Amino acid sequence: MITGRRMAVVDENAASLGVPRKQLMESSGNAVARVVRSVADPGARVAIVAGRGNNGGDAFVAARFLETYDVTTLLLGRAETIGTEIARENWAALDAGAYDVREVTDSSAFALPEADVIVDAMLGTGVSGDLREPAATAAQAINEADATVVAVDVPSGFDADAGEHATNGVAADHVVTFHDTKPGLDDLGAEVTVSDIGIPAAAERFVGPGDRRLARPEHRDGRAFVIGGGPYTGAPALAAQAALRTGAELSFVAAPESVSGEIQGYAEDLIVQPYEGDVLTPEQVEDLVETAERYDDVVILGPGLGTADETLEAAREFLESYTGPAVIDADALAVVPDVDTDATLVCTPNRRELAGMGGPETDDLRSVTDEIEAFAADLGHVVLAKGVDDVITDGERTRINRAGASGLAVGGSGDTLAGIVAALLEHAAPFDAACVGAYVNGTAGERLAERNGNGFLASELLSAIPPALWGENDE
Numbered sequence: 001m002i003t004g005r006r007m008a009v010v011d012e013n014a015a016s017l018g019v020p021r022k023q024l025m026e027s028s029g030n031a032v033a034r035v036v037r038s039v040a041d042p043g044a045r046v047a048i049v050a051g052r053g054n055n056g057g058d059a060f061v062a063a064r065f066l067e068t069y070d071v072t073t074l075l076l077g078r079a080e081t082i083g084t085e086i087a088r089e090n091w092a093a094l095d096a097g098a099y100d101v102r103e104v105t106d107s108s109a110f111a112l113p114e115a116d117v118i119v120d121a122m123l124g125t126g127v128s129g130d131l132r133e134p135a136a137t138a139a140q141a142i143n144e145a146d147a148t149v150v151a152v153d154v155p156s157g158f159d160a161d162a163g164e165h166a167t168n169g170v171a172a173d174h175v176v177t178f179h180d181t182k183p184g185l186d187d188l189g190a191e192v193t194v195s196d197i198g199i200p201a202a203a204e205r206f207v208g209p210g211d212r213r214l215a216r217p218e219h220r221d222g223r224a225f226v227i228g229g230g231p232y233t234g235a236p237a238l239a240a241q242a243a244l245r246t247g248a249e250l251s252f253v254a255a256p257e258s259v260s261g262e263i264q265g266y267a268e269d270l271i272v273q274p275y276e277g278d279v280l281t282p283e284q285v286e287d288l289v290e291t292a293e294r295y296d297d298v299v300i301l302g303p304g305l306g307t308a309d310e311t312l313e314a315a316r317e318f319l320e321s322y323t324g325p326a327v328i329d330a331d332a333l334a335v336v337p338d339v340d341t342d343a344t345l346v347c348t349p350n351r352r353e354l355a356g357m358g359g360p361e362t363d364d365l366r367s368v369t370d371e372i373e374a375f376a377a378d379l380g381h382v383v384l385a386k387g388v389d390d391v392i393t394d395g396e397r398t399r400i401n402r403a404g405a406s407g408l409a410v411g412g413s414g415d416t417l418a419g420i421v422a423a424l425l426e427h428a429a430p431f432d433a434a435c436v437g438a439y440v441n442g443t444a445g446e447r448l449a450e451r452n453g454n455g456f457l458a459s460e461l462l463s464a465i466p467p468a469l470w471g472e473n474d475e
Contacts, residue, residue, distance in 0.1 A: 076107075320340065346430050
């Protein structure tokens with residue numbers, strides 16, 4: 001089962017793997033035509049009621065596969081307003097081929113021709129709520145007609161994420177849905193056909209450009225709160241700057257006063273909050289928790305902290321008290337397996353750190369994905385295991401991120417990853433934030449490698465984050 005939102009991700013990932021949407025539309029339309037042929041004999045009257053999106057495009061294709069039927073295709077709107085290039089191309093093919101096509105520009109004048117079968121292709125999986133005009137009038141006419149209704153992907157008015165159907169939605173007799181069934185379709189009382197349209201399994205298994213839809217910020221929001229620094233200063237600065245580059249409004253670094261000035265010196269965009277001492281100790285925990293909770297921060301715990309006993313004890317106490325979202329990286333990872341916490345954690349270990357936490361010990365993370373998934377299930381937190389290929393799992397779902405370059409082995413790239421994931425946690429579920437964060441960090445590295453080979457620095461990743469996250473069009 002797959003939600004409509006997730007289906008849009010898979011479509012885009014398939015295109016990035018070399019299976020273009022136009023090819024998928026051809027397969028989808030053929031699948032619709034097969035169902036029409038199964039419910040009506042050649043010569044039957046078929047009315048296609050199509051919207052201006054890709055759902056309508058699927059139906060335009062179907063019309064070409066119904067040559068032995070009396071087909072009329074009604075477009076709700078003007079042809080020049082069809083929303084996607086591939087749908088426009090398939091409408092143009094019908095028009096040029098002298099098929100019976102009509103534009104409906106006034107819902108008050110909507111007239112449904114006499115039909116034995118009606119194909120509902122008005123609205124697809126990206127729409128929810130009660131139907132508005134002209135779809136509302138068309139849906140009423142479809143429901144009142146004495147015809148078999150075949151819906152494309154989902155009946156118009158059906159919310160493919162929530163599994164709910166609008167009160168004025170289309171009542172379909174048959175639903176031809178693609179790739180996988182959608183939540184709630186089986187409760188409609190319609191006969192549901194799931195059609196394989198040629199989407200490769202890799203479009204779901206591997207994180208791709210489509211996944212960015214699930215986490216990409218539409219506006220700046222949230223505060224990142226990095227608790228790091230002491231023995232090292234560059235790591236917390238990189239993490240905090242990466243969060244800003246990913247859409248956070250503000251980025252704070254809580255660090256020992258002995259290094260706070262040095263951290264501030266990396267970037268004027270950071271807000272550094274010094275505390276007494278040379279390293280993090282349990283004495284600072286109460287204030288740090290209070291700050292993070294008061295401002296609903298997303299915490300990044302670990303970059304540059306060091307492994308002093310008192311620092312690890314402080315990290316443990318922080319997690320025992322904190323209840324918000326956090327990315328746990330570097331030295332702080334060691335305390336996670338033994339901590340009972342109400343916080344929502346994304347852990348980002350490299351291969352060595354994963355083994356130190358009790359996970360599998362290997363140089364090839366993809367060869368032990370099942371073991372990493374089982375480890376995450378026992379841990380009770382999302383794990384983003386960093387390697388040549390990253391493995392991201394919440395203990396039930398597991399994805400592989402192949403984006404990256406060997407130059408990402410440079411020190412500091414894990415800190416930028418932590419900052420990216422933290423900023424995305426403001427907008428997305430932990431598993432999705434981890435998947436998209438891995439993809440964005442890896443893609444940023446790929447872009448730098450194309451220009452500079454593998455001699456780039458982690459600090460150079462910062463400017464490559466925005467185009468990796470927001471670049472390329474979705475259509």
